[in-house]
Amino acid sequence: MKLYYDFHIHSCLSPCGSEDNTPNNIVNMALIKGLQAIALSDHNSGKNCPATMEAGRKNGLVVLPAMELTTSEDIHILCLFERYEDLEKLETYIQKTRLRVKNRPEIFGHQYIMNERDEVIGEEEDLLIVSSGVSVEEAAALVKGFGGIAVPAHIDKQSNGLVGILGAFDPSLGFGLIESTLDSGIPLPQITNSDAHYLWDISEAEHFLDAETCSVRGVFAALKKMCEEGNR
Ligand SMILES: [Zn+2]
Ligand SMILES: [Zn+2]
Numbered sequence: 001m002k003l004y005y006d007f008h009i010h011s012c013l014s015p016c017g018s019e020d021n022t023p024n025n026i027v028n029m030a031l032i033k034g035l036q037a038i039a040l041s042d043h044n045s046g047k048n049c050p051a052t053m054e055a056g057r058k059n060g061l062v063v064l065p066a067m068e069l070t071t072s073e074d075i076h077i078l079c080l081f082e083r084y085e086d087l088e089k090l091e092t093y094i095q096k097t098r099l100r101v102k103n104r105p106e107i108f109g110h111q112y113i114m115n116e117r118d119e120v121i122g123e124e125e126d127l128l129i130v131s132s133g134v135s136v137e138e139a140a141a142l143v144k145g146f147g148g149i150a151v152p153a154h155i156d157k158q159s160n161g162l163v164g165i166l167g168a169f170d171p172s173l174g175f176g177l178i179e180s181t182l183d184s185g186i187p188l189p190q191i192t193n194s195d196a197h198y199l200w201d202i203s204e205a206e207h208f209l210d211a212e213t214c215s216v217r218g219v220f221a222a223l224k225k226m227c228e229e230g231n232r
Contacts, residue, residue: 003211003219006030006203007039007064008078008153008179008193011048015108015129018198022118023052025199027061034205037062037219039080043128044070044094046087047113053084053216054116062219068153069094069143070129071136076153076160078179078193079143082220086147093146097133100126136162140174149177149220149227154195156180176230177223189226 009026010017023040030038040052040063049065056063065084069077081087103111103125111124134142143150152162155169155178163169169178169186177189184190194203211222 001211001214002208003036003214004034004205004208005037006035006194006196007066007080007191008041008068008195009038009202010042010197011040011052012110012112012114013042013045013048013124013128014197015103015111015127016197017042019110019112020199023048023055023114023116024118026052026202027055027059027063029199029202030061031059033202035061035203036214037064039064039066041066041068041078043068044098044132045124045128046084046091047124049084049087051114051116062214062216064216064220067091069134069139070131071134071139072131073136073165074131074160075136075162075165077139078151078153079148080151080220080223081148082216083147090143090146090148094132094134099130101130103127136173149223150175151177151179151191153179155184155186156182176227188230
């Protein structure tokens with residue numbers, strides 16, 4: 001079945017994400033836009049995924065747990081998962097490697113953690129957008145080891161995109177899927193997402209994938225299949 005998606009959306013946990021990007025607002029806006037599947041991908045953290053997944057379950061929207069990992073080279077890698085528990089393990093791992101810099105909300109913005117009723121239940125104190133100690137060479141295998149799929153994010157963008165930083169795409173890095181808004185010319189399956197930091201930037205129903213079922217399992221299996229085809 002054809003499912004319209006947007007697998008790169010930030011919440012109010014990302015310092016650069018709007019405070020209006022609460023779990024329920026994101027789910028409702030995605031439904032208004034006509035999407036069937038999204039992923040919540042905050043910088044280096046998945047802590048708003050449980051609430052957003054719950055809001056999705058209640059309202060009939062598939063929500064994959066995800067995060068946008070910053071590598072040690074400052075390259076952004078979208079990490080998509082089926083189970084939040086697996087994403088949590090990746091987060092625990094990268095937290096140990098991440099530079100610890102206190103967030104300054106007055107400059108970078110708040111980093112709110114919310115429950116499924118959009119109530120603030122915590123605030124992340126360390127700035128989330130800093131580099132982790134994970135290199136781009138190890139990212140694909142590391143994420144796969146935790147059960148996820150690593151996708152170089154906005155590969156067509158100069159800032160924080162893999163090609164912009166490394167100068168070229170190296171197939172030996174092990175990625176099987178890329179994220180781009182343009183045809184990147186890289187011979188790998190591609191997904192196109194919004195990278196929305198504001199509600200109105202969430203994708204319209206423009207990009208779809210073919211999944212067996214409209215469920216977290218069905219959508220993740222479809223992405224995994226694309227990734228495996230890319231790795232062949
Ligand atoms: Zn990014
Ligand atoms: Zn992003």
